[in-house]
Amino acid sequence: MAANSFSQVWQDVFSVQPDPPLWVVIATGAVALLVVVSGGRVWRVARNVVTIAHEGGHALAALLSGRQLSGIRLHSDTSGVTVSRGRPDGIGMIVTILAGYTAPAVVGLAGIILLTAGRITGLLWISILLLAAMLLLIRNVYGVVAVVGTGAVVFAVSWWTPSAVQSFFAYLFTWFMLFASVRPVFELQSQRRRHPSPHSDADQLARLTGVPGTMWVMVFAVFNLAMVGLGVWLLLFT
Template sequence: MQTASGARLDTKRVALLLLFLGVGWYFWDSRVLLPLKLLVVMMHESGHALASLLVGGKVDSITLRMDESGACLSALPPGVLRKVVVFSAGYLGSAVMGAVLLLATFRFRLCRWVLGAACVWLAVMGVLYARDSFTLLFCLGTSVVLGLAAKFLPSEVVDVVNLFLAAFTALYALFDFRDDLWNSQVRAGSDAALLAQQTWVPAIVWAAIWTLLGIALLGWAAYKSMHGEHRSSQMRMPPLSSARRS
């Protein structure tokens, strides 16, 4: 299917994305997916950490917990704008990573580079900022797994792993908005409530802003990922049969 702008809707990509979104949703409460959930929580906390460094602050520690909660402790220079950037970077950071993974996997076909970059990111964050054994072991252990996968898995399997990571990260980011920001009890202890204390802007307003921006970003990334220019329409995609066997 081709639009007036020359972009082509790749039905294989759409089918794969829907398949993996469905798998993630159906098995959402399975303990098997806990490592992936913790991986996205690490993306959330890494967003806070990176934003803290960008505004001239210092990151003290990052913590992950088995209940899928996490924390990034940092020291920031004075200024409301800096706090807005840092507090917003958690939920939006997860959405950004979901968008990046969608584009890197579907649009740019970076294949092993996706897993390799994730391997390096986790190792760096663990060594520099983990202050407890669980966070350190998770970061280093997952880094090793992703590094070995990037190095030794067949290309077709790497494609499937990348596709599922991209879809699951996007799904988790959306569920994060729903469960954390639109549940009044949970929102009271969220980043939105903490930022409301600093800015006097109600937490529900920050929730709305972050949700709209996150959904818009993920929607744009999904649209770009599902469409390709005519000249790139022959990009190799893993067959649907391979995805089903995963």
């Protein structure tokens, strides 16, 4: 009985679902863009999800490059820090730092690939599993609240809402991650001008590579904008 139930859940989660009407795709994209551009209270709350992806990118890159991951801390001002141990220089450290500002765009594009394959519920459950894995690495109370809260929202949508609501939420979430990847890059450069710090990702990369920090900000911006363009093309023109 339990095996049959598990099999049914697995089938429901990873079954192919029909594409929503085009107006849903466009409307969710417009709402996501409005949230990012407005910079209001909704953006400040939703930005926590971007920080989760940012720090998750650092963490995954650290593990893949052979560094020892110590933990992740998320803060109420939507900043965060991922601590890993290993060589203080070299390609592993460069990749680890580089992954932060590019991770939200990668998450957004990966979501779009799943959506175009009709794996709407699958996208939501993969997100839950990734959040659960990240929770094991969180080392402060606010971080736990942010990750658990995000996971609870995604779980509630995936478990208790009809497919139309899941589809709307999945497209909104994916568009948001894609568009929201760009704004923090410009915020980074603005902060570097107002309050120069050797601890920003761009300035750490500058120290490690000899390439000016502003150039690394441009790399982040070009990469994320390219992901946005590719995502728009995949969702609207293919």
